[in-house]
Amino acid sequence: MSTDSDTSLLPIDPSRRQVLGFSAAAAAGLAIPALGMAAPAPAATAGGKKVLRYAFQIAETGFDPPKLSDIYSRIVTQHIFEGLFTYDHLARPAKIKPLTAAAMPEISADFRVYTVKIKPGIFFASDEAFGGKPRELVAQDYVYALKRFADPANKAPPWGDLEEADFIGLNALREESLAKRTPFDYDREVPGLRALDRYTIRFEVVAARPRLLELLAGGDLYGAVAREVVEHYGEQIPAHPVGTGPFKLVQWRRSSLIVLERNPEYREMLYAAEPAADDAEGQALLARFKGRRLPMIDRVEVSIIEENQPRWLSFLNQQNDFVERVPEEFITTAMPGGQVAPNLKRHGVQGYRVLTSDIVLTLYNMEHPVIGGYTPERVALRRAINLGVDIQREIDQVRRGQGIKAQAMEVPNTTGYDPHFKSEMSDYDPARARALLDMFGYVDKDGDGWREQPDGSPLVLIKHTQPDQKSRQLDELWQRNMNALGLKIEFSANKWPENLRAAQAGSVMIWGVASSAAQPDGQGALGRLYGPLKGSANLARFENKALDEIYLKMQGIPDGPERNALFREAKRIAIAYAPYKCHLHRYVTDMAHPWIIGYRRPDFWQDWWQYVDVDDSKRKA
Template identity: 60%
Template sequence: MAACTRRHWLTWAGVGGGAAVVVGNGPSAHAGEHLKVLRYALRVAETTFDPVQVQDVYSAIPLEHMLEGLYTYDHLARPVRLKPLTAAGMPEVSADFRVFTIRVRPGIFFADDPVFRGQPRELVAADYVYSIKRYADPVNKSPNWSSVDELGIVGLAELRAQALQQRRALAYDHDIPGLRALDRYTLRITLREPRPRLVQKLVGGFVAVAREVIDGYPGRSGEHPVGTGPFRLAAWRRSSHIVLERNPRYREHVYDAEPAADDAEGQALLARFKGRRLPMIDRVELSVIEENQPRWLSFLDGSHDLIAHVPEAFIPAALPGGRLGPHLARRGIQAQRSLTPDVVTTIFNMDDPVVGGYTPEKVALRRAISLGLDVQREIRDVRQGQGVPANSLVQPFTWGFDPRFKTEMSDHDPARAQALLDLYGYLDRDGDGWRELPDGRPLTLLKSTQADQTSRQLDELWRRDMTALGLRLQFKVAQWPENLKAAQAGQFMLWGVASSAESVDGAESLAWLYGPMVDGGNLAHFRWPAFDTLYAQMQALPDGPERAARLRQAQRLAIALMPCKTHLHRYVTDLLHPWVQGYRRPVFWQRWWDHVDVVRS
C-alpha cells in the first residue's frame, strides 16, 4: 500500500498541465538499444515522490518501484504471504512482540546519483533508522506522522517533542532506544506496547532513502526519489507524464514465487517466468489522463499497453454479458476481473458546523443522508455492476472482513431518512421545498468533487437523492490532489474517496477514524474516546476471538455515529494487449512492473 506507513492508500473513488520536466539521474543505460516499454495511464495525478508525504495510491505506484522497504508480498501467493525484500530474512521477534531485530541484506545499492560523487552507495541499517526518523521531523510536516507515532517506537515521540520545543529540525544523530542500527546491517526496533503485526507495517513501508539525497536536494526531495528498487526516475512532467527506466544498479533478483498448488493461473505464471532476471522490461511511461473516454481510446488504439481499471462507463462495451467482447477477443486482448480490497466512502468533516458534531441531531442528519443514498442504483447505473454494497470500512481479503456482516450502511430507506430529519427538527419552515437547520437557519450541503465524467454522474445521483429528502446540495469542483489537501486541512464538508488496504489486517481500516490520527489519515477528524480505546487494544492483541470482538464493537460505533458513509467494495476489470505477459493484479501492494514482460511482434 507502500511508500509510507501504515494507513490505507487513498484513491480516487469517482465520488467524488504540468510543471517543468524533472530529469532523472543521467542518461539511459539503454540508449540506442531496443527497449521493452510498458505504457499506460493513471486516472489521477500524482502528488509527490517523498515517501513521508505520500498518502495516495497514484504516487505510491511509481514510488514503490523506486524505493524499497524491508518486506514485500509474494507476487503469486493467494492467500497472501510475506517475504523478505531488502531484509535477509524474517525478523527475530521477542516473546512480548515489542522487540524486532532485522538484518538488512548486504550488497544492495542505491541507484546512481550525483550526490554520491560517483561512488556506489550500499544500503545499510542506518538508512532505515534515518528514513523512519524523517516521519517525526517537524520540518517535514508529514501527514503520516500520526500513523508512525501510533506504533510507539520508544523515544521517537520524545525526540520530535524536543525538536518542536526548540523550533528546529529533528536531531537525527541523537540515539533513541527504540530505533537503532546495531551494526552495519542489523536494525532493531523496540516498541512501548506489543505490536504482533509490526512486520506487516514494514511491507513496502518505511522505505529507505539515503541521507545524502535528502540533504543534497533541500526542499526538493520529492523530485529526487533515489532508491534501491528496480527502476529509477528518468523524466517527470507534473500531473502529466512520468517516465521510469531500469536501474542499472539493481541487484541480481530473479522471478520466484509460491502460488498455491490449486492455483492454476499462478502455477502457469511461475512455470513460464521462474528464474528470469527482474525487471524484465526496460522502461515504464505513465500518462495522467483523468477523463475516461480518452483513457479508454488510448488503450483501444494501442497507444497504451493496458488499462488498469476499465472505466465503468465502458464495461458494457468491454464485457457485454460479463464476457470479453468479441471485437476485443479477436485482437488477443486479455481481461482480468477482480474484487478489490477497497471501500468507497463519503467522509463527513466532523469539525464542520453543519454536518459535524456528536449531538443527536447531527448524528441524525448524517444517518439520514446515508439512508437517502441509493447505493444499489450507484452500482447499477454508474458503476455498471462493478461493486458490492459495503457494510463497514473493513475491506475484502483482510482479517476481520465478514461478507455476512449486515448493517444499515447498505440500506436505502428514504422514508426512514425523512422521519429522522423531521424528528430532529430539520424542517421546511418557509415552504420553499428545502429543509432548514433545527434553529431555522438555511441548510446547504457542500460536496467536494472532481470534474471527470464518473464524478459528474455520481453527483447527479447525489443531487437526485438529496433533493428527494429536501436537502439543498451544492458542489465544489477541484482536482483530486487539491481535494485531498483540503481534506487534510479540514477545509471541506463532504468528500467521496476510496480507501485501499495495504496489508492483510482489516483492523487497520479503522485507523481512518482513530482520534490521534486527526492530523494524518483520519480525514473525518473523528474523535470518540471509546472508539480510540478499542482501536488501541486491537493493536496490542494477537489475531483471535478477543481481537475480533473488539473489531466488531469498533465497527458498530463507527456505524452508529456515522463519521463516514460506506458505499461499496469495487470490482476492477483490467484489459491488456497480447504483448503484455505475466500480469496479475496485486492484492495489497503496488509493485508489479518488475514481474511483467512486454514482447511485441
C-alpha cells in the first residue's frame, strides 16, 4: 500500500468557498469559455516533439526508490525504472506479464523458489556513471537493487515488504549490519537473491510466497538499479535516477517542475495488450495502437500545483493537457451525473471515472496516553468517535457523490474485499456514541460543557492536519462532529511530509490519510494493522497477537476460501479495537483534452505515459 495526502475529506462550508479571491462556481463559469477563446493552447516544443503536460497535486520527494513512500515520486520512477514483470495496461482484472524478463518465471511447487531469465540486449540509459555510454542490464542489477532496501543506511520505508517476503539470508544480513553498526555488505552473497549467470536470477524465500510476482512487478520501487550510478552520485542519487525504462529525467526543480524525455537507448517495445473480449474500450485502444513503437510521446512536463482551483484552471485554460483527480468541488460542473458537461464536451474534453483501489482513513495512535490503549474505556472512546463521524455527509457534500462508504481496510479490486460485507465502520450514530462515552466514564465532571477522561483529567483530542483550504474544510466537519459528542478537539497544522514523519515516529494523536493498493493482493491493507510494521505501514502502531498470527498465516496460503476466511477474521479484530476510522473508497475522475489519445486510468501500476499519443492537429491555437 502507498500513502498519499487526502485534503478533501470533509464538507465544503458554502460560506468558505473562497480560494485566491474567486468562488468555486465563478471559477468554473469563467474559465470554461477560455477553452475556446482566451488562453491559446501551448504549441508543441521545437522540432515538433509530442509533449504531455499536467500537474501533480502533491510535491514529489525524490527519485531514489528505496527512499520512497509517496505515490507522486513513484509515478515518476515507474517510467524510469523497470521491474522484471509488469501489468498488462489494458487487462481488467489485473494481469502480470514479463517486462525485462524473457518469460514468466519457473516456480517451485512449494512457492519458495522463483527462477527468472532476463532478456539480453536491454540497456540502462547513457550516463556519466557509465562513461557517457549506455550499459547492458544484467541479473546482478536486480540483486543489488533489492539489497539496497535492506541497507539500514537507506532507512527504506518499503523495507517491510521485502522483510515479509523473507529472501533467505537478506534479513540476517541487515540485522548483522544493525547489530555491528557496520556498513551494509553489498558483496556478501545472499542465498535468496542470486545471479546464477549474466541473465539468470533466482529468488528463494524461507516460506511459501504464492504472490511474490506482485512484488517483482513493482518497477517503481523494485526496478533494476546500477551500482555504478549509486556510487557515482552518492548523496545526490535522488536527483539522478538512471534506469532502463522509456523515459529519463532531464530537469528537476524540487516541488516545482519535473521534466522527462524519451530515453534514446530504449529498446524496441511495441504496443501490445490483452484486454478482455467483452472490454469494448480496451479492444478499441488495442485496435488503434497495436504495433506502435513505445513511447509514442517525446516529453512529459509535470508541474506541482497544490491548490485545487489553480490546478483545475490550468487544465481549463489549456496550460495543461490532462488533469488527474478532478477536485471534488468542481466535479458537478465537470462531470454532472458521471457524464462530461456539455460545455466541455463541445471542446472535445474526455472524462474517465473509476472506483479506485484506495481508502481514506483516520488513524489513532495506539501508543498515545489519551486515545491509545486496549482497555475497554479506550476502545469505547475510539469507537464512539468513529460513530460520531458523518461519512455520508462527507460523500454527499464534499465528494459530490465521488465515493462509497468503507466497511473495512480492504480496498476494491483486491483479494479480501467483499462488497457485501457490512460493519459499524459506516454507521453514523451520535446517540449511540454519546451512550458509549457515558457508559465508560467520559462525562462532563466540571460543568464546562466538555467531557473529561474517566479519572477526571482533561480530555482534548488533537488532530494533525495540513495548512491548506481543503484541510480547513476537513477540520470544520470534525469540529462539528466532535462538538455534537461533547468532545473537545484541536488541530495541529503542518505540511503533509512533516505529518508523515511525525506519524512514523509515533508522535501524532490523530491524523487523516489515504492509502492506495500497489498490488492486487489485499493483504497489503492489513499491513496497516500488523505489529512488526509499526512506524511504516502500520501508522496507528496497532499490536494484536491474533491479527499478527493471521497475517503471517495468510502469506503462505494460495487465494481461495481458506484465505478469505482469514480476511474476515482480521476485519472483525480491526473493527472491534478501532485503531482506524475507515471513511470511504474514492471515485476518481481524470480529464484530458482531445489531443491526448489512448489514456486509460491505471490501477495497481503507475506507468501510462508511454501508452498515450498526442495529436497536435487537435490543439486550438
